Amino acid sequence: MERNFAIDFIKFFAILAVVIIHTFPGNDQPGYFVLDNLSRFAVPFFFTASGYLFSLKVRNNPQSFSYFKKYITKILKIYVSWLAFYFIYDVARIMLINENPPAELSKYMENMTALNLLYYGQGTSGYQLWFVNSLVWSIAIIYLFYRLKRVSLLLVIAFCFNLLGLFGQSYSIFDELPVSTTRAALYVSLFYTVMGFWLASVQTWRKYKGRVYFYLLCFFTILQISEGFWLVKGLDARHGEYFFSTIFLTLFLFLYALSNPNLGKGLLLNKIGGNSLRIYAIHVFFIDMVDLFFGKIGLGQSTHNLLLNLLDASLVFVLSYLSYQLLQKIKGSLKKNRA
Numbered sequence: 001m002e003r004n005f006a007i008d009f010i011k012f013f014a015i016l017a018v019v020i021i022h023t024f025p026g027n028d029q030p031g032y033f034v035l036d037n038l039s040r041f042a043v044p045f046f047f048t049a050s051g052y053l054f055s056l057k058v059r060n061n062p063q064s065f066s067y068f069k070k071y072i073t074k075i076l077k078i079y080v081s082w083l084a085f086y087f088i089y090d091v092a093r094i095m096l097i098n099e100n101p102p103a104e105l106s107k108y109m110e111n112m113t114a115l116n117l118l119y120y121g122q123g124t125s126g127y128q129l130w131f132v133n134s135l136v137w138s139i140a141i142i143y144l145f146y147r148l149k150r151v152s153l154l155l156v157i158a159f160c161f162n163l164l165g166l167f168g169q170s171y172s173i174f175d176e177l178p179v180s181t182t183r184a185a186l187y188v189s190l191f192y193t194v195m196g197f198w199l200a201s202v203q204t205w206r207k208y209k210g211r212v213y214f215y216l217l218c219f220f221t222i223l224q225i226s227e228g229f230w231l232v233k234g235l236d237a238r239h240g241e242y243f244f245s246t247i248f249l250t251l252f253l254f255l256y257a258l259s260n261p262n263l264g265k266g267l268l269l270n271k272i273g274g275n276s277l278r279i280y281a282i283h284v285f286f287i288d289m290v291d292l293f294f295g296k297i298g299l300g301q302s303t304h305n306l307l308l309n310l311l312d313a314s315l316v317f318v319l320s321y322l323s324y325q326l327l328q329k330i331k332g333s334l335k336k337n338r339a
Contacts, residue, residue, distance in 0.1 A: 006257035007049050009264025011273030014042035016317060019283055022128070023290075023313040032306070037228045038221065040242060043131060044192045044250040046276070050135055051142065051196025052254070058146065059201065068143045072136060079132040082281045083117070086126030089285060120184055128284050130183055132277075137185035138193040146197070155194050162191035162247070169241040170231055188242070192250060199254065210259035213252045220249040275324055283320040290315050 017039035024032055054071060058064040090108060098104045116122040121133030145154040165187025182188065199205070205213075223245040231243075257263065264270045272279075290312055 002261065004257065004261040005265040005270055006260050006263035007053075008270040008273035008276075009267065010045060010253065010257055011049065011276045012264075012269040013273075014045050015273065015276040015279050015283075016313075017042040018128070018280060019317045019320070020313050022284065023287055023316055024309050032309075033228065034225060037225045040224065040246060041221075041249055041253060043188070044242065044246055045253060046131065046280075047135065047138070047189045047192035048196035048199075048250055048254050051138070051193035051198075052200050053196075054139060054142070054193075055197040055200035058143065064143075064146075068139070072139060075132060075136050075139070078277065078281060079121070079129060079136065082126060082129055082132070083124060086124035086129070086285070087112075090125050120181060122181075125288070126281075126284055128280060131189070131280065134183075134185040134189035135193065138189045141185075141190060142194050142197050145194075151194065151198055151201075155191075155198050158191035158194050161186050162188065163244075166242065166244065170227070170243050191247075195251065196254065199258070205255050205258060208259075210256055213256040213259055216252040217249065217256055220245050220252060224249055272321055275321070278324040278327075279317070279320045282323060283316055286316045286319045286323070290319070 020035055021039045021042070024036060057067050057071070061067060091105065094104045094108060095101045112123045119133070119137070121130030142151070142154065145151050165182035168182030168187065224243050227243040227245055264273075294308075294312065
C-alpha cells in the first residue's frame, strides 16, 4: 500500500482551519465570515480521511478484528487521557479563580453525565473532544456493517441522518430537530467516516484527472460560502456550521487528494499534518493560555481586530505543535529510562 502524502498535506490546513474556527470570535464582519466558512471543510475531511485509512487496513485482512480492536483502543486512550487532562485543568481553574469554588465545582460536575462523556464527548472545557469520541462510535458501527457486508446500506442511512442533522445546525431556520446537539456521531461523523471507508473500495474516480476535482472543489467552496450568506439572517450571524454543499466540498477535496498522492511529499507541512490529532486535542488549552496572556498585556478586548486574531491563532497553533513535540521527547526519554 503506497503512502498518500496529500492526505497529511491537507490535514495541515485542516488543523490550522480548526484553530482559526476556535480562536476567532463572532462572524459579524466579512473577513471573519469568509475565514470561518472556508474553514468548515476541516472536521469532515478528518472524518473522511480516518474512514479511508481504516478501510485500507481492514479490507481483505484476515486479522481485521485484531486491527479494529487496536485502532479503537488507541483512539479511546487518546479520548480518555485528554478528557482527564481537561477535567484536572477545569477543576484547578475553578479552585483558583472563583470566589465560591465548592458551588462552582458542584455546578461543573452536573455536566459530567454518562451521556455527555460516553456519547457527546462533552462535560469539560475540552469541547473539541467530541470529534475523538464520535470517531470511536463511527468506526465501531462501520466495522459492524463491514462484517455484515452492508457498507453501502450504512452509507445511505448515514447520509439521511446527516441531512437531518443539518436541521439542527445551518437549516434550523426551517425546522430544528428537538435534540440538544447534532455535533455527534449519528449526525456528523458517521456519514463522513463511512464515506471515506466506502471511497477506498471505489475506483471510478480514477477516470478523471485531478484538475477536474479541483474545479469542482472550487465551485462547492464558493457555494458553501454563498449558503452561509444566504442563511446568515436566519441564524442571527451564527452561520459557522456545515451545509449541504459541505458534503460535496469534502468529497471532491478528498478525491483531489487521492488523485495527487505525492502532493506535499517531503515538506514539513506533511509532518505537522500527520500529527494533527494531537494538535487538535491540546489546542483548546492553549487558546485559554493565549487569551489569559493577551488579557494580562491589555489586549483582552481586541476580539474584533482581524490582525490580532490571526496572531492569536498562529500562537495557539505553534504552541500546540511544539508542546506535542516536547511531550513526545519526554515520552521517549521515559521509555529509554525504563529500558
